[in-house]
Amino acid sequence: MARIYRDSDASLEPLRNKTIAVIGYGIQGRAQALNLRDSGLNVILGLRRGGKSWNQAMEEGFRVYEVGEAVAKSDVVMVLIPDMEQPKVWKEQIEHNIRPGTVVVFAHGFNIHYGLIKPPPNVDVVMVAPKGPGRAVREEYVAGRGVPALVAVYQNYSGRALEYALAIAKGIGATRAGVIETTFAEETETDLIGEQTVLVGGLMELIKKGFEVLVELGYQPEVAYFEVLNEAKLIMDLIWQRGIYGMLNGVSDTAKYGGLTVGPKIIDESVKQRMKEAAARVRSGEFAKEWVAEYNRGAPTLKKLMEGIRDHQIERVGTEMRKLLFGERI
Ligand code: NDP
Ligand code: MG
Numbered sequence: 611m612a613r614i615y616r617d618s619d620a621s622l623e624p625l626r627n628k629t630i631a632v633i634g635y636g637i638q639g640r641a642q643a644l645n646l647r648d649s650g651l652n653v654i655l656g657l658r659r660g661g662k663s664w665n666q667a668m669e670e671g672f673r674v675y676e677v678g679e680a681v682a683k684s685d686v687v688m689v690l691i692p693d694m695e696q697p698k699v700w701k702e703q704i705e706h707n708i709r710p711g712t713v714v715v716f717a718h719g720f721n722i723h724y725g726l727i728k729p730p731p732n733v734d735v736v737m738v739a740p741k742g743p744g745r746a747v748r749e750e751y752v753a754g755r756g757v758p759a760l761v762a763v764y765q766n767y768s769g770r771a772l773e774y775a776l777a778i779a780k781g782i783g784a785t786r787a788g789v790i791e792t793t794f795a796e797e798t799e800t801d802l803i804g805e806q807t808v809l810v811g812g813l814m815e816l817i818k819k820g821f822e823v824l825v826e827l828g829y830q831p832e833v834a835y836f837e838v839l840n841e842a843k844l845i846m847d848l849i850w851q852r853g854i855y856g857m858l859n860g861v862s863d864t865a866k867y868g869g870l871t872v873g874p875k876i877i878d879e880s881v882k883q884r885m886k887e888a889a890a891r892v893r894s895g896e897f898a899k900e901w902v903a904e905y906n907r908g909a910p911t912l913k914k915l916m917e918g919i920r921d922h923q924i925e926r927v928g929t930e931m932r933k934l935l936f937g938e939r940i
């Protein structure tokens with residue numbers, strides 16, 4: 611079983627009298643900076659002058675500096691800008707400003723795990739990765755709860771790296787929910803494998819192909835949309851709240867029997883084989899290499915693939931159907 615840390619297992623003490631530089635004021639940066647400040651810690655922001663975040667962070671009462679200056683003033687540096695931007699910002703603004711003994715905190719292991727950022731040996735390198743979107747990180751904290759997180763230690767210069775990671779996790783509210791210890795490798799690889807095979811890739815293709823099949827068989831696209839896309843949320847909510855067995859107990863016997871007998875014929879063992887092939891490309895670093903090269907070319911393939919989805923019939927029908935569901939709210 612994984613080791614789970616709760617609020618009483620962590621202390622903010624290691625962060626008292628320290629300055630924490632949060633680099634980035636986006637989805638995670640803003641939520642984490644606000645939570646750390648509300649936990650009574652000393653937080654400054656490292657941003658680019660002229661960017662949209664700069665004014666927002668100032669208006670919300672933070673002391674804001676350019677990235678290099680914030681790093682030079684701090685004992686803890688939280689790298690919360692987009693993963694693909696991090697290596698360049700690290701090289702140009704962080705690396706030469708970092709003080710010996712600094713605790714460097716990432717929220718995702720990608721750049722460290724694949725060697726795209728190589729920190730000096732005289733700093734701690736840890737990860738505190740909330741398992742939820744930034745909005746939830748803030749909203750849960752304000753409500754007196756927290757979003758669970760993963761913590762990991764990559765480099766333990768001080769000998770207290772885990773204590774620092776847990777202190778950050780406590781400061782953002784994560785220990786209120788529960789914090790699981792992992793490694794940079796496990797977090798990075800499971801994140802990529804999960805999003806490719808199940809969450810983003812798998813679910814999207816399953817829904818899209820299910821829609822295409824119904825339409826190709828001559829059913830109305832609007833009816834197909836409700837059946838395979840809209841209802842997917844209702845089923846997912848049941849799975850999320852009650853588990854798979856609980857979901858099955860929440861649908862009709864006909865749906866149970868049909869799902870249990872036909873499901874494994876659709877998603878059969880060959881799917882697992884291809885999932886393992888995708889996993890192998892993640893584990894070897896081949897996927898990361900491909901994606902970094904694509905990003906640095908300006909992501910032309912990604913843009914084209916996005917256009918393909920935008921123009922898919924399920925999206926055109928979906929735009930109309932969501933008006934029925936949500937009116938002008940979305
Ligand atoms: P965002 O895309 O929200 O980050 C945007 C912020 O980064 C803005 O403040 C932006 O400033 C700043 N920024 C972007 N590029 C630069 C640059 N070149 N120099 C200085 N500042 C820059 O990132 P996320 O919050 O989504 O992700 C941050 C980290 O958290 C990543 O490692 C991600 O994997 C991880 N994570 C994210 C989750 C999420 O919910 N999104 C969940 C768990 C982990 P400006 O306004 O000037 O553009
Ligand atoms: Mg993920």
Ligand code: MG
Nearest residue numbers: 718801802805
């Ligand atoms: Mg991911």
